[in-house]
């Protein structure tokens with residue numbers, strides 16, 4: 001089961017200039033790395049949710 005943090009982010013298609021796939025915040029469209037740690041750190045600071 002995916003981590004519940006991911007309900008707040010949309011998986012993006014692979015973007016060629018990034019090694020990792022990207023995720024986009026559902027509230028402010030900020031893109032982050034597809035990594036749990038990045039998601040938790042980002043979401044805590046997101047001002048739109």
Ligand SMILES: [Zn+2]
Nearest residue numbers: 025027028046
């Ligand atoms: Zn956000």
